Amino acid sequence: MPDGLGELYAEYRTVDGDIFDTCADVALDAFLAAVEEGDARCSQVWSEWSIREGRETYAYLTTDELLTEFAVTSGQASHDRLTVLLPSSATDIVVRQRHYYNRYLSKRLANPLWDAKQLVLFRNIPMSDSVMLTEALTGVRESFGKHNLTRVYAALASGKEWSSVALIEVERKRVLENRQVLERCLEDFGFVTTGPVVEVDTYYSRPDVDYLETVECLRVRERESGCEVTYKPASSATTHGPGGVAAKQETNVALADAAQAEHAHGLLEALGMVLLARVEKARTCYCTPERPELSVMVDTVTGLGSFVETEIVSEEAREEIVLSLEETERLLGLWSHPVVALPYRDLVLGDGRANPANMTGSVSGSSASSILSQPWPGPIPGA
Structure with missing residues (x-):
């Protein structure tokens, strides 16, 4: 031919x-x-x-789902030598578009989902080898959604599977005044860095409900390694304390690859969602194998500056988590940095509420106590 x-x-x-x-x-x-x-x-x-x-078995999973199932299942398997199946670096994960099928689909469908093969090189890593395990998790971190990454860390740390638990993110954001000092402190405490990764977040609202007023979040996040759609519920006295600590359950849908972002935008627009804002940032994430539920993110947001966010994902009582978050901030020297109460979305929009009151000074011990005096529920749902 x-x-x-x-x-x-x-x-x-x-x-x-x-x-x-x-x-x-x-x-x-x-x-x-x-x-x-x-x-x-x-x-x-x-x-x-x-x-x-x-004789072949096919699994139709996103990269996030595939890595999670392999890691969690192998980590919990009962055998003499405890190991976990993980790629050792980001280069062990390859996506190859199936151009023949995609050309066929584009001729038959108006808005097809592209077809591709995911090639993953899994390595059998001893769970006793903390150095190799940390390098592997650090290298492939961006291929995981936040919820599934927590599942993997939890399974490796304690053998507990969190797939059916409703996890809550407890977090606080502050203005970052000296990045070099923070980085040295994180290194001293054994944190490992990933990034920076450029993330582009596009925020939407319902036409009949102003998400700026309810402080709800409907977001499409795009990065080189993939994309996801996220929803966070409206804020209330049970989700926000007076010290800028927020605690919400995220709903995340990880899409097959970065190319699917266009379809996500198209779907939300077809449903009548209203475009609010677009936020671009470079995010560097710090984590430690000793505290898999803890993350420290350093963000450089276009048009706004630099911020640091301390986050703990857990199913435990929130009072304990708030205290743990505050102790982490103290150890990292962040206690004097101004708290930022508003989301990046609102700051980029120049919302009228973005005034100095939303960038307060340090939270004193009495203020921290007042956080705990608010109606924070006991056990997190699903605990």
């Missing part, structure tokens, strides 16, 4: 993609028709292919 339809390019012949697809379709139709008619050679090829493919 290349000789008859292709053009000479160096020592190769190239064929137009549409012509190749059409010829491939005709050849496949002819082959299948020959199998149905009992052609011996074609039937043998078909039989060998069926046997070979029949």
Whole structure:
């Protein structure tokens, strides 16, 4: 076929993609028709292919879901030598677009979801090798959604599976006054860094409800390694304390790859959602194997400056988590940094509420006590 339809390019012949697809379709139709008619050679090829493919198991999962299931299941498996299946670095994860299928889909559908193969090289890492395990988790961190990353850390730390637990994120954001000092402190305490990763967050609101007023979040987050859609419920006395500590349950939907962001935007717009703002930031994340539920994020937000966010994901009583968060801030020297009560979305929009009162000074011990005096519920739902 290349000789008859292709053009000479160096020592190769190239064929137009549409012509190749059409010829491939005709050849496949002819082959299948020959199998149905009992052609011996074609039937043998078909039989060998069926046997070979029949021995394979297919799992239709996103990269996030695939990595999580392998890590959690292998980490909890009962055997003499405790190991976990993980890629050792980001280069062990490859996505290859299936161009033939995608060209076919684009001809048949108005807005197709692109098809691709995910190739992951898993390594059997001893759980006793903390150095190799930390390097692996650090290298592939951005391929995990936040909830699934917590599942993996929890399974490795205690053998507990959190897939059915409603996790709450307890967090506080502050203005970052000296990044170099913070980085040295994090290094001294054994935190490992990933990033920086550029994240582009696009925020939406319902047409009949102003999410700026209710402080709800509907967001499409895009990064090079993938994208996700996130919803956070409205703020109330049970989700926000007076010291700028927020505690909300996130609902995250991780999409197959970064190319799916366009479809996510299209879906939200088709549902009548209203575009609010677009926030671009460079995020560097710090974590430690000793505290898998704890993350410290340093953000450089376009048009706003630098911030640091301390976050703990847990199913425990919030009073304990708030105290743990505050102690972490003290150890890292963040206690004197001004608290930022508003989301980046509101700050970028220049919301009228973004006044000095929302960037307060340090939270004193009495203020911290007043946080705990608020109606924080006891056990987090699902605990």
